[in-house]
Amino acid sequence: MIEVTALPALRDNYIWFMANGREAVVVDPGEPEPVRRHLEHGHYHLKAILLTHHHGDHTGGVEELLASSAGRTPTVYGPHGLLPHLPLRRVGEDDAIRLWPELELAVLAVPGHTLDHLAYWGGGLLFPGDTLFSAGCGRLFEGKAGQLFDSVERLGRLPGATRVYPGHEYTLANLAFAAGLEPDNALIAQYASLATSARMNQQPTLPTSIQREHDVNPFLRTREAAVHAAAERHAGGVLDGPSAVFTILRKWKDNFTMNQLPA
Numbered sequence: 001m002i003e004v005t006a007l008p009a010l011r012d013n014y015i016w017f018m019a020n021g022r023e024a025v026v027v028d029p030g031e032p033e034p035v036r037r038h039l040e041h042g043h044y045h046l047k048a049i050l051l052t053h054h055h056g057d058h059t060g061g062v063e064e065l066l067a068s069s070a071g072r073t074p075t076v077y078g079p080h081g082l083l084p085h086l087p088l089r090r091v092g093e094d095d096a097i098r099l100w101p102e103l104e105l106a107v108l109a110v111p112g113h114t115l116d117h118l119a120y121w122g123g124g125l126l127f128p129g130d131t132l133f134s135a136g137c138g139r140l141f142e143g144k145a146g147q148l149f150d151s152v153e154r155l156g157r158l159p160g161a162t163r164v165y166p167g168h169e170y171t172l173a174n175l176a177f178a179a180g181l182e183p184d185n186a187l188i189a190q191y192a193s194l195a196t197s198a199r200m201n202q203q204p205t206l207p208t209s210i211q212r213e214h215d216v217n218p219f220l221r222t223r224e225a226a227v228h229a230a231a232e233r234h235a236g237g238v239l240d241g242p243s244a245v246f247t248i249l250r251k252w253k254d255n256f257t258m259n260q261l262p263a
């Protein structure tokens, strides 16, 4: 039985901690301390580290975790080109990682937020890093909007029941944007109220699910009439299809803050 726990890190990152018996695997350790504390507390042995992309808030803890592993060095999996001075097991599209006999993760190349971005999917779990957030998606740092659109759509085609463990706690801010686009979407309102109570109790709003993201995430709802119309109003012209809607939403969201509800 594999358990997944959120370790809050830095400002709003999550390091995902998978445990199977006394063996542990972490995803995107942006800093070492939360992982070390959790390992010690549960007497776990860190067997592997999975990295989704090269940003420091996802990789900053790797070196110290390797240095402090005392003989039982965890295997680090990550994209080609990442941390060239470290002995990474470099993976990409079509690779699979068997973490335990009962859990194999497929490696999916999902460029857009960064060009090297990977997601890990298997056993009903998805670790999308900064490609897909609850009710949102990553910013474009390196890729083109069309690339990120394809990556987000690809994750959206995974089974609805898939539990999704993104790299950041951005749900409430994302839902404020989503609610502005679709004021009549009751599922967004319901989820916002659940997410607000979770945050008030210092609980993560995550994991989410692919099905829930189809219900609330504007970046997976670019075919919905209300989302399309809101994007066209914002763009001041006709938008030809879901990828064009996605591109406008992504730019709009970059400049969106809680006080600037979309109209």
Ligand SMILES: [Zn+2]
Binding pocket: 053, 055, 113, 130
């Ligand atoms: Zn990032």
